[in-house]
Amino acid sequence: MKHVTSRDNALFKHLKALTGSTHARRKAGQSVLDGVHLAQAYVAARGQPVSCVVSERHYDHAEVRPLLEGIDPDRVVLLADALFAQITSVVNGIDLMLVIDTPGGHLPSTIDTDCVILDGVQDAGNVGSILRSAAAAGIPHAFLTTGCAFAWSVKTLRAGMGANFHLNIVEHCTLGMLESRLAVPLLATSSHADAAVFDTDLRQPVGWVVGNEGAGVSPEWMARVSRTVGIPQPGGLESLNVAAATAVCLFEAVRQRRAA
Amino acid sequence: MKHVTSRDNALFKHLKALTGSTHARRKAGQSVLDGVHLAQAYVAARGQPVSCVVSERHYDHAEVRPLLEGIDPDRVVLLADALFAQITSVVNGIDLMLVIDTPGGHLPSTIDTDCVILDGVQDAGNVGSILRSAAAAGIPHAFLTTGCAFAWSVKTLRAGMGANFHLNIVEHCTLGMLESRLAVPLLATSSHADAAVFDTDLRQPVGWVVGNEGAGVSPEWMARVSRTVGIPQPGGLESLNVAAATAVCLFEAVRQRRAA
Numbered sequence: 001m002k003h004v005t006s007r008d009n010a011l012f013k014h015l016k017a018l019t020g021s022t023h024a025r026r027k028a029g030q031s032v033l034d035g036v037h038l039a040q041a042y043v044a045a046r047g048q049p050v051s052c053v054v055s056e057r058h059y060d061h062a063e064v065r066p067l068l069e070g071i072d073p074d075r076v077v078l079l080a081d082a083l084f085a086q087i088t089s090v091v092n093g094i095d096l097m098l099v100i101d102t103p104g105g106h107l108p109s110t111i112d113t114d115c116v117i118l119d120g121v122q123d124a125g126n127v128g129s130i131l132r133s134a135a136a137a138g139i140p141h142a143f144l145t146t147g148c149a150f151a152w153s154v155k156t157l158r159a160g161m162g163a164n165f166h167l168n169i170v171e172h173c174t175l176g177m178l179e180s181r182l183a184v185p186l187l188a189t190s191s192h193a194d195a196a197v198f199d200t201d202l203r204q205p206v207g208w209v210v211g212n213e214g215a216g217v218s219p220e221w222m223a224r225v226s227r228t229v230g231i232p233q234p235g236g237l238e239s240l241n242v243a244a245a246t247a248v249c250l251f252e253a254v255r256q257r258r259a260a
Numbered sequence: 261m262k263h264v265t266s267r268d269n270a271l272f273k274h275l276k277a278l279t280g281s282t283h284a285r286r287k288a289g290q291s292v293l294d295g296v297h298l299a300q301a302y303v304a305a306r307g308q309p310v311s312c313v314v315s316e317r318h319y320d321h322a323e324v325r326p327l328l329e330g331i332d333p334d335r336v337v338l339l340a341d342a343l344f345a346q347i348t349s350v351v352n353g354i355d356l357m358l359v360i361d362t363p364g365g366h367l368p369s370t371i372d373t374d375c376v377i378l379d380g381v382q383d384a385g386n387v388g389s390i391l392r393s394a395a396a397a398g399i400p401h402a403f404l405t406t407g408c409a410f411a412w413s414v415k416t417l418r419a420g421m422g423a424n425f426h427l428n429i430v431e432h433c434t435l436g437m438l439e440s441r442l443a444v445p446l447l448a449t450s451s452h453a454d455a456a457v458f459d460t461d462l463r464q465p466v467g468w469v470v471g472n473e474g475a476g477v478s479p480e481w482m483a484r485v486s487r488t489v490g491i492p493q494p495g496g497l498e499s500l501n502v503a504a505a506t507a508v509c510l511f512e513a514v515r516q517r518r519a520a
Contacts, residue, residue: 133500136493244393
């Protein structure tokens with residue numbers, strides 16, 4: 001275990017840079033997981049982090065101890081309380097943070113299973129919620145186009161609640177990169193849909209194209225969609241949050257496959 | 261139309277207080293709707309606002325003009341651009357804002373229709389998304405317990421996208437206030453549920469109790485619930501965002517009633 005008490009320590013400077021700047025995290029290829037919940041989810045799914053940073057005051061905390069028992073002692077960094085306070089984004093939480101190598105994701109040569117394709121989803125909370133719904137629904141792949149919120153930002157990770165570690169997430173995807181690999185029909189929601197999602201056979205694998213909060217699915221992706229589906233909205237507003245609409249579609253597929 | 265160009269103007273001071281402080285809005289019983297979309301949604305659903313504030317530079321904007329045509333000229337306030345910039349929360353948007361009397365909601369003597377009961381939902385984005393799903397699903401009432409995010413905050417209104425104007429929203433509800441009025445069975449989601457939501461008969465009106473993001477439904481409300489329902493999650497995470505889970509439940513009811 002390393003014990004760091006000085007702000008001039010090189011490791012502390014690295015942590016401060018990582019936690020303070022998306023650019024620094026991207027450049028280092030590392031992400032920061034703040035809080036016990038995300039840390040537990042990471043270790044359970046992916047094993048050892050690069051480092052596990054804990055404050056002096058919370059080193060013996062009941063929720064921290066079992067987590068530390070699973071981590072290689074060489075990777076544990078004990079940080080003076082005042083230094084930890086400088087790098088955390090969590091208020092009134094448990095002072096625990098993992099630094100991880102950001103999983104890169106891989107582009108399968110053939111995409112023949114369920115997937116979600118996020119086409120310019122800008123809000124980090126929406127991206128995190130969609131990743132969480134996808135992981136819960138058992139979908140293996142999430143492909144994010146340029147223009148989406150960063151999948152490994154503090155806010156996306158928090159909204160994802162660990163879903164990031166259960167999915168193959170590929171960022172900066174383009175239509176060109178995915179088009180020739182996709183061996184599943186693409187579906188998108190639309191208010192002028194071919195059919196209601198409830199009347200659409202979802203028992204075989206599909207790719208769900210999820211569009212931008214304001215503009216919806218872009219024309220280039222819409223041209224590739226096999227079928228548009230609508231969510232009947234008896235309230236007459238024809239308006240659902242993009243993450244809520246995606247959850248309705250993903251779990252309608254779960255329902256149909258369960259009944260099949 | 262009033263034309264305001266001085267920061268010492270009493271109306272401008274009132275607007276600045278309202279937009280700057282939740283406390284001021286609560287005290288005045290007024291809310292602020294920032295942006296054309298929310299303003300259109302309000303006017304379409306509820307009619308005249310207290311006032312409609314527009315900047316000099318956007319008075320002739322193509323999206324503003326049709327909106328202004330529907331508003332009593334006495335209620336229009338033309339504000340110098342520099343003053344408008346001091347009160348808006350929207351960056352790069354159209355400078356238009358409504359001040360409205362915050363609808364108070366009413367507690368029906370008998371609640372025999374669908375409703376959502378938000379029990380300590382803390383995140384304004386989640387409250388807004390749930391209100392939006394409820395309005396889209398045709399649910400008339402939303403009851404919010406103390407501990408929920410304020411239904412008329414800037415962030416909740418933005419996430420609600422106009423749903424606030426289509427629902428009867430009652431805040432600061434307690435179990436005592438609602439219990440004797442509720443004539444529908446109450447349902448809540450749970451990971452240890454009586455049955456899957458897909459196997460639960462939802463064709464009659466129900467009350468959905470939606471719990472806190474971390475702690476779930478409180479014990480006092482859980483004790484009142486007739487039945488817990490689960491959302492099958494083949495990914496095995498047993499974790500969905502509260503607004504996503506609510507959308508799945510509300511639209512499963514829509515599906516069943518449509519088929520009925």
